[in-house]
Amino acid sequence: MIRFAWLPLVALLATPAQADPGAPGRIAAALGIPSATAPGCAVGIFRDGKTAELVNAGAADVATGRAIGPDTQFYAASVSKQFTAVALMQLVVAGKVSLNDDVRKYIPELADYGTVVTVQMLLNMTGGIRDSLALLALEGKLKISEPSRAEALAGVLRQKETNFTPGTQYDYTNGGYLLLSEIIERVSKQPFETYVNTNVLKPLGMTRSFMMLGKRTADANATHGYVAAADGKVSSADEYPLFGGSGGLITTVNDLAKWDRDIDSGHKVWTPEITRLMVAPGKFTNGAPVVRSGRGIAYGNGLIIGPHWFHHTGGAAGYKTLYGRLPEKRMGIALLCNNGAIDPAKKADEVIAALNEGLPAVTEPSSDGSALNGRYRNPNIAATYVIDARADTINLTLEAANGGKTGPLALKRNAEGVFRSGPFGITPDDDARGFTLETSRITLHFVRAQ
Missing domain, CATH: 3.40.710.10 (DD-peptidase/beta-lactamase superfamily)
Known part of the structure; x- marks a missing residue:
């Protein structure tokens, strides 16, 4: 749990038009800088082309304790x-x-x-x-x-x-x-x-x-x-x-x-x-x-x-x-x-x-995965693999040569960008031209079926 005893060590600045006076304190808590002598961060929140909040926490120079401020220079x-x-x-x-x-x-x-x-x-x-x-x-x-x-x-x-x-x-x-x-x-x-x-x-x-x-x-x-x-x-x-x-x-x-x-x-x-x-x-x-x-x-x-x-x-x-x-x-x-x-x-x-405004995360994925949707083949496998992607999940269906179907198998995207279910993993090509499938002792590359 974050304790707020250190908040007086943090410089909190806001414009007079600050809509939420509690926002700077919550930002400081989110930064989690433990003391004024620890290395820290400067944060700016800008609205309509104007500065809304400035929160500066920690030391620009740990040896001297010189504080970080909004005009402190950083390597970007x-x-x-x-x-x-x-x-x-x-x-x-x-x-x-x-x-x-x-x-x-x-x-x-x-x-x-x-x-x-x-x-x-x-x-x-x-x-x-x-x-x-x-x-x-x-x-x-x-x-x-x-x-x-x-x-x-x-x-x-x-x-x-x-x-x-x-x-x-x-x-x-x-x-x-x-x-x-x-x-x-x-x-x-x-x-x-x-x-x-x-x-x-x-x-x-x-x-x-x-x-x-x-x-x-x-x-x-x-x-x-x-x-x-x-x-x-x-x-x-x-x-x-x-x-x-x-x-x-x-x-x-x-x-x-x-x-x-x-x-x-x-x-x-x-x-x-x-x-x-x-x-x-x-x-x-x-x-x-x-x-x-x-x-x-x-x-x-x-x-x-x-x-x-x-x-x-x-x-x-x-x-x-x-x-x-x-x-x-x-x-x-x-x-x-x-x-x-x-x-x-x-x-x-x-x-x-x-900020407690229900805003989307800065790191929200740019793509929902739908660019992967389609049918894929590998010349060494007598089956067609069908992908139906939604957000961070791929639903994979295998269509065998005899007309039978297996699946769908749901694979979830992990932090490394691999869609995985147990030992079964799919890594999409960057340009959605195909994917690499990995399973027990086998790695194969599939391309879109014509």
Whole structure:
């Protein structure tokens, strides 16, 4: 049970028009920060383009006990990707980049993979480009703050093949967004970080935010990163890349309020055309939605696109972050934490639940599974498998060659995105072209019957 004895240690701020005076306290309880000297979080709830609640809990610097506030700087990690995507879309709207262009038009030294990788595929994580940060680690660069942007890019450009045929699968990769930042740099003819700082952040007055290029923030009101174990032990974890593209943004909750305001009603950067491009769900080359295999999570342009929310999380060794928006309610949430042990998506869901408004979870699946519905065959099996999917359940019927039927068998989706019933498991292909069936000592791939 959460006890409220520590609530005086938490800074709770609200606008005078606060509709529910108890909301900040419930948000603080949902955060569960045990003391003012533990690493913590800054949370902002935004309504109609204005800040409704600010809740700041824990320490920006554990050694000194300096408190987290709404202007405290955090490393945003992959929340940065939407800023990269918006910068790219500015060039698309200006007619300087086409989403359907071959990436090699802008980066000719990228290997010819035999199948075109488009700019849109990079945005949607469907190009098969290998992860730049993983490549750095494989090359012995384990302290991730030390490699330069040029070294990371060189590692991606050394790859002579993709992880899969471009446009057919989803694979979350920092390498694709590093390539996007390089396209922005070459087309704009200025450093990527300079372009974002000048054309994305400055117009919104995000004066406490910037894209890093080679060095950390030196601001006196910045966080350090930590990992807080379940037993309360805190370890320093202040390592993250010092360049932009897939990450790189330093920001605050108050600055993310300005980001949210522009999406809601400012439209200086999030113009109607850029908004339309940003919130469009991705598609595979066969037209199926870009959905993470089995999990029903659709990826768009630097954003996870849900039936209600769009959002993105971020994670580094000592940081966990999230920005999300619920357009139908004109509502946004920012969650910035300097504790790498926190699950930002789960924590955001708990914060939203604490508002007591019956709002959908930020992490609500984007797909109900119906894209899987159909008849499937494998040439080694004399039977047809029929799938009827509803939400997190697949009903599977087997039609034998002699006309007999078995089933339906109900399989439930687990946290790994596998639909399972006992030893029987089905993992859908990302683009719904088929599925992999696993059972006792046998693994088979089924494709749609013609």
